Structure formats: structure tokens, C-alpha cells
Amino acid sequence: MIYIFTKKETPLKTIFPAKGVSFVDLQAQPSIGNADISYIDISNVPEAELKKTMTQFKNTCRDAHWGIIDQKGIVKDIAALFFDGASDYIGPGVLKASDVIEPKRFKSVLQWRKIEPSAAAPAEGDENSVKSDGGKGFIHSGTKLPSASSFPGWKKMTTGKTMPFYLLYCALQGKISLDSRLNDKTLNIIHKRFLSLLSAYMDAGDGLLWMNTGRDCLFLFPPRAKCAEAAIKACLRMIVSAPLYVLETFGVTIPANFIFAMHYGTVSYKPPGKTGTVVSDAVNSIFHLGAKKSEPGRLTISGELPDVSVPASLQDLFVPAGEYEGRKIWHTKKFNYAKPWY
Numbered sequence: 001m002i003y004i005f006t007k008k009e010t011p012l013k014t015i016f017p018a019k020g021v022s023f024v025d026l027q028a029q030p031s032i033g034n035a036d037i038s039y040i041d042i043s044n045v046p047e048a049e050l051k052k053t054m055t056q057f058k059n060t061c062r063d064a065h066w067g068i069i070d071q072k073g074i075v076k077d078i079a080a081l082f083f084d085g086a087s088d089y090i091g092p093g094v095l096k097a098s099d100v101i102e103p104k105r106f107k108s109v110l111q112w113r114k115i116e117p118s119a120a121a122p123a124e125g126d127e128n129s130v131k132s133d134g135g136k137g138f139i140h141s142g143t144k145l146p147s148a149s150s151f152p153g154w155k156k157m158t159t160g161k162t163m164p165f166y167l168l169y170c171a172l173q174g175k176i177s178l179d180s181r182l183n184d185k186t187l188n189i190i191h192k193r194f195l196s197l198l199s200a201y202m203d204a205g206d207g208l209l210w211m212n213t214g215r216d217c218l219f220l221f222p223p224r225a226k227c228a229e230a231a232i233k234a235c236l237r238m239i240v241s242a243p244l245y246v247l248e249t250f251g252v253t254i255p256a257n258f259i260f261a262m263h264y265g266t267v268s269y270k271p272p273g274k275t276g277t278v279v280s281d282a283v284n285s286i287f288h289l290g291a292k293k294s295e296p297g298r299l300t301i302s303g304e305l306p307d308v309s310v311p312a313s314l315q316d317l318f319v320p321a322g323e324y325e326g327r328k329i330w331h332t333k334k335f336n337y338a339k340p341w342y
Contacts, residue, residue, distance in 0.1 A: 002106060003032055004069065005057065006041035012069070015095060017103050026053070036110060037065035037087060043072050050074075058085065065110060071095055079240035083233055138315050139330075143264065143306040151222040154208055162268045164223045166309070167282060168207065168231055169263075169290025170198055171216035172246075174256040179215075181254055190250045191215065197249060201238060205230030210272050211283075216259075218286065220267070228262070228309040235260040235299045236317070240335055242297065257297040261290035264305045285325060293324045297335065303328035 005026045006012060013023065022035075026045070032038045040057045042050060058066065067088030068081055075081065078089050088109045090101070150163060172178070172194050178187060191214060199209055202219050205227040211218040221227045235258070238245065242257045250256075265282025285302070294300040301310070301318065304327060310318065318330040 001035050003035040003038040004041060005038065006069070007044040008041070012041065015099070016101055020103070032061055032064055035064065037067060037106060039067045039069050039088070039090070041069040041071070042074055043070065067109070077237070077241075079237035082240070083237070138318070139301075139303060139305050139307050139309065139328075141303055141305060141307060143304060145223050145225060145306050145308065148224060151224070154206070157269050157271075159270055159274075160268060162266060164264060164266050165282075166221035166223065166228050166231065166305075167263045167265065167267070167286040168202070168219040168221065168235075169216065169259070169261040169286050169294070170194075170219065171259040171290065172250075172256055173259050173296045174252070174254045175296075176254060178252070178254065178256065182252075188214070190252060193250050197238070197245060201234040202231060204234060207231060207234075208272065211275055212272075216291065218283070223264075223306075225306070225308045225311075228305070229311050229314075231262065232299065232301075232310060232314060235262075236314075236332065239297055239299065239332070259290060259294045259296050260299040261286060261294040261301070262299065262305065262309075263289060263302040264309070285327075289324060289329070293329065295331065298331040300329055300331040303330075 002016070002021045003024055004012060004016065004021060005024045007026045009023045026040070038057075038061050040054070042054070045053050065087040067086055067090065068075065070089065070091045073092045075089070075091070078091070081089055088106075094101070146164065172190070174181070178190070182190070195209065195212065195217060198217070198219070199207075202209075202221075205221050207219040207221050207227075209217060210220045219231070221231050238258050239260070246252045246256045263282060263286040265280070265285065267280050267282055270276070285304075289300060289302060300321065317332050319333055321329045321331045323329065
């Protein structure tokens with residue numbers, strides 16, 4: 001059974017399958033009963049009421065599948081819905097492209113999205129402690145994070161200070177090499193826009209744009225589990241929204257997607273712009289992993305990451321990808337876009 005909470009059933013009644021769908025007045029006392037998945041139609045919800053209505057709906061659907069119907073394209077950050085627990089998003093593109101939404105879509109949604117436990121929270125004062133999997137994450141590196149006080153903050157970091165960091169490789173790659181299709185001036189403009197977008201996203205994890213080659217770049221993140229989690233979520237949000245960013249933000253009409261790779265290792269710190277030729281196994285490893293092994297539309301992670309780096313709620317997104325340079329690696333599953341993109 002599919003429940004659809006809406007203020008206006010028309011035209012949804014003609015779009016959804018006639019069987020197995022129950023329309024519910026959004027203003028009524030919400031109840032999902034025995035629903036396989038419940039949707040809320042936000043198209044006719046006043047902006048002032050949207051946050052309250054969504055909160056009530058998500059509370060009603062706690063521990064159950066739910067999705068969003070967005071006929072008017074109100075939602076700007078679609079990826080954020082999925083990180084908040086959504087199982088499906090039906091936007092204006094889907095509704096305009098289909099006279100009727102086939103039942104197989106809902107079967108695919110239910111197969112894809114399984115109810116997952118929330119991220120295991122570290123014990124008080126110990127970022128290396130997690131409650132699931134016997135105290136370890138799926139990586140099993142045995143690597144532990146240093147104490148939170150070991151990182152003084154970027155403004156207080158001194159040249160030559162040696163300590164571990166998360167390293168994140170970032171690049172934009174087309175299905176056909178962008179270098180072969182675009183001139184240097186255009187590529188430079190695209191790269192600057194790419195860096196601006198990255199900086200906005202990576203700020204949530206206190207990421208520092210550390211190296212920039214003009215075609216790819218490297219961010220450093222403090223050795224804290226919450227910073228790694230924020231960086232991973234930022235990468236996933238960007239990958240999910242890649243077609244929008246590539247077309248609208250970068251102005252690129254060639255299919256392209258983001259490449260991300262994350263590693264963990266010790267670095268002798270130098271300020272951005274003054275890194276020169278930093279001699280570091282960690283830096284060499286991340287550039288090799290990102291440029292030679294990682295794939296567009298995926299985040300690849302190294303087996304050197306501390307066990308607590310990937311929260312339990314995100315672990316199901318990763319699949320083993322063998323070994324590279326003697327280290328186990330994982331990468332995220334491929335996302336399917338509404339229309340063929342990459």
C-alpha cells in the first residue's frame with residue numbers, strides 16, 4: 001500500500017497507479033497504517049508551514065519508508081532529503097516525463113532503500129569508540145584518531161608540524177576528456193567554479209584547500225571523525241547533484257561527474273600556496289588513488305582510514321573495490337539519475 005498525503009489530489013490521481021494507492025488529506029491526523037511507503041506532496045504547502053509539516057510527516061514515518069512529491073521543484077538540495085532518511089523523490093521532471101508512474105518504480109525504491117540504524121555516536125570524550133560491529137567499523141584498519149586537542153586549528157598550525165590528516169582528492173572528469181574538448185581558458189574558468197563549489201561544501205568538515213594543480217586539488221581535514229563524516233556527506237551530495245552543477249554552475253554541456261578519493265596519513269604541514277614539493281607517502285598515495293584508480297561519480301576510500309571514519313548509517317553505500325598499491329579500497333555505489341547522464 002502507498003499512502004500519499006496531499007492537500008490536492010488532482011492531478012496526482014491520474015499519475016499514480018489506480019491500485020494500491022490511498023490519498024490522505026494532509027490536514028487530517030497523519031497515520032501510515034500498513035503502508036509500504038508514504039509520500040508527502042509539498043506542492044500546495046505554504047512556505048511558512050513547510051518546515052513544521054515536514055517535521056510532523058517525518059515523525060509519523062519514523063522507522064518506515066517515505067518520499068517527497070515536489071510538483072513545483074521547491075526543493076533545492078535534493079541530496080539532503082536522502083541523507084535525512086528519504087527513500088524517494090518525485091520531482092517535476094519525473095511527473096512531466098510520465099503519464100503514469102509504473103508500479104515497478106516503487107518496487108525498485110523499496111529494494112534500494114532499507115531502514116538503516118543511525119550513526120553510532122562516539123563515547124563521551126572518545127572519537128575512536130563506536131557501538132556497532134564490536135567497536136570497529138567495516139574498514140578494520142586498527143588506526144585510531146589522535147586526541148581532539150592534537151589539532152590546534154588551521155590558524156595555529158605551524159610550518160613543519162607533523163601530524164595525521166584526512167586527505168581528500170577532488171577532480172571533475174568528463175566521459176570524454178574535457179581537455180580534448182575545451183580550450184585552456186574555458187577549462188580554467190570551470191576549475192575556478194569547481195573550487196568555489198568545493199570550498200562551500202567542504203567548509204562543513206573544516207576542510208582546507210591545500211593543493212591546487214589547476215585541474216585537480218587536495219583538501220586536508222582535521223583528524224576528527226565528525227570532519228570525515230562531513231566530508232563524505234559533502235562528496236555524496238555533490239555526486240547526486242552532478243548534472244545540475246555541471247550544466248548550470250559550470251556551463252559544461254559534456255557529460256561529466258566528480259571524482260573523490262579519501263585517504264588518511266601523516267603530513268609535514270606547510271601553508272597552502274607554499275607546499276612546493278611536499279615529500280609524503282600520504283600525499284603520493286592520495287594523488288595516485290584519485291587520479292589513477294577512482295571513478296567519476298564515486299567516492300573511493302582507502303583502507304588506511306580510522307575505523308570510525310564512516311558512520312554506520314553510510315556504510316551500506318560502499319562496496320569493496322579490491323586493493324590498490326597494497327591497500328584495500330572501497331567506493332560508493334553508482335547513483336542513477338532521472339535521465340542518462342554519465
